[in-house]
Amino acid sequence: MCGITGFWNKHSQSEGDFEGLIRKMKAKLSHRGPDDEGIWNDPEKGVALGHQRLAIQDLSPAGKQPMHSYTDRYIIAYNGEIYNTNQLKAELANDSSVSYEWKGHSDTEILLASIETWGLKSAVSRFVGMFAFALWDREEGFLHLVRDRLGIKPIYYGNSGKSFLFGSELKALKEHPDFVGEIDRSVLGLFFRHNYIPSPYTIYQNFRKLEPGTILTLSGPDSSSVTTYWDAWETIHKARSSPFCGSYEDAVGELEVLLCESIKSRMLSDVPLGAFL
Numbered sequence: 001m002c003g004i005t006g007f008w009n010k011h012s013q014s015e016g017d018f019e020g021l022i023r024k025m026k027a028k029l030s031h032r033g034p035d036d037e038g039i040w041n042d043p044e045k046g047v048a049l050g051h052q053r054l055a056i057q058d059l060s061p062a063g064k065q066p067m068h069s070y071t072d073r074y075i076i077a078y079n080g081e082i083y084n085t086n087q088l089k090a091e092l093a094n095d096s097s098v099s100y101e102w103k104g105h106s107d108t109e110i111l112l113a114s115i116e117t118w119g120l121k122s123a124v125s126r127f128v129g130m131f132a133f134a135l136w137d138r139e140e141g142f143l144h145l146v147r148d149r150l151g152i153k154p155i156y157y158g159n160s161g162k163s164f165l166f167g168s169e170l171k172a173l174k175e176h177p178d179f180v181g182e183i184d185r186s187v188l189g190l191f192f193r194h195n196y197i198p199s200p201y202t203i204y205q206n207f208r209k210l211e212p213g214t215i216l217t218l219s220g221p222d223s224s225s226v227t228t229y230w231d232a233w234e235t236i237h238k239a240r241s242s243p244f245c246g247s248y249e250d251a252v253g254e255l256e257v258l259l260c261e262s263i264k265s266r267m268l269s270d271v272p273l274g275a276f277l
Contacts, residue, residue: 002065003029003052004077004155005167006134007176008143008221011046018043021176026050028172032079035059040066040075040136046221047136047143049077050172056081059270062104069112070100073139079168080131080153082107083265088114088126120144121215125229128265132210134166143218149230151199151212158207164221170202180206 005025018041026037033052041048051065066077082088085107092100092110098117103109107129114123120135124146132153135144145166147155157166161178173179184205191197199209210216213230244251267273 001032001153001168002054002079003032003168003172004050004079004132004134005029005172006047006049006077007166007178008164008218009046009178010162010221018048022048022050025167025172025175026052028175029168032168036064038065040077042136045141049075049134049136051077056269056271057085058104058106058109060104063106063108065108067106067108067112069116071116073137074112074115075136075138076108076112076133078108078111078131078133079155080129080133080148081266082111082127082129082131083268084126084128085110085268091126092117120146121227121229124215132168141219145210145216145218147210147212147214149213149232151209155210156202156207157210157216158202158204159222160206162221164218165207170204170207173207182206 003026006022019039022039022041026039029052030037033054035055036053037051038053039048039050049066053065055063057063066075068075088110092098092113095117100113111127114126115135117123118126129148130152131146131148132155133146135146137144145155145157147153154168155166156170156173157164158173160176160180163176163178165173165176165179167173174181182205183203184201187197187201187203190201197203200211202208213228213232215227215229216224217227218224244254246254
């Protein structure tokens with residue numbers, strides 16, 4: 001896993017203040033990514049991104065984050081892994097509207113190229129994997145937070161004081177001076193019932209978990225909208241409307257094919273792999 005964090009302040013600050021603050025927030029996530037770290041900030045816009053890296057694909061500096069897209073329009077801080085990168089790369093190569101000169105072979109670079117080519121929602125709908133990322137769009141002046149279909153990778157966010165804060169863990173947000181950690185007593189019942197706090201709630205008022213399969217888009221630190229790009233119930237209803245028509249033996253064979261394809265796609269790695277059974 002990796003760690004991402006950042007903020008969008010309503011008022012710009014000096015570059016030194018920004019760098020020191022984002023480094024302090026990012027340092028709280030060092031256990032999530034011991035291999036490398038990086039920051040990006042734009043004091044004029046009031047935006048900063050931080051990243052702690054656990055290197056899985058492309059261990060070279062070409063995989064360093066936050067990463068810029070090839071046109072420099074997008075900057076991303078990304079946690080996760082995209083399993084169908086080879087397929088996406090082939091589709092990009094067949095797209096006559098673009099011509100990429102790849103700097104490395106990280107899934108982050110392919111993710112960014114996909115967003116550049118097809119747009120955010122269309123690209124995310126093609127991704128097969130587990131991910132949570134923050135994407136700053138320099139052209140539109142938008143900040144996007146995106147979470148995978150099933151919510152495997154976490155991302156927390158909320159407005160506090162003059163700033164919009166986000167990160168893989170709440171402890172990173174608590175390092176920001178605008179953070180106000182008032183306990184949300186209305187969720188304590190959920191905690192005692194389930195022994196955890198379910199999405200979209202957190203233990204703190206004004207802070208939430210981004211729900212699975214959604215994109216949170218901010219046009220300003222306190223102006224946001226949520227788009228759903230994948231919905232579990234909709235997928236279930238579609239499956240029920242066109243059920244598998246083969247025999248039991250056909251179903252067993254098809255399941256084995258799907259499982260083998262799924263496992264194979266998850267074995268793309270430049271480091272040793274492990275599995276939990």
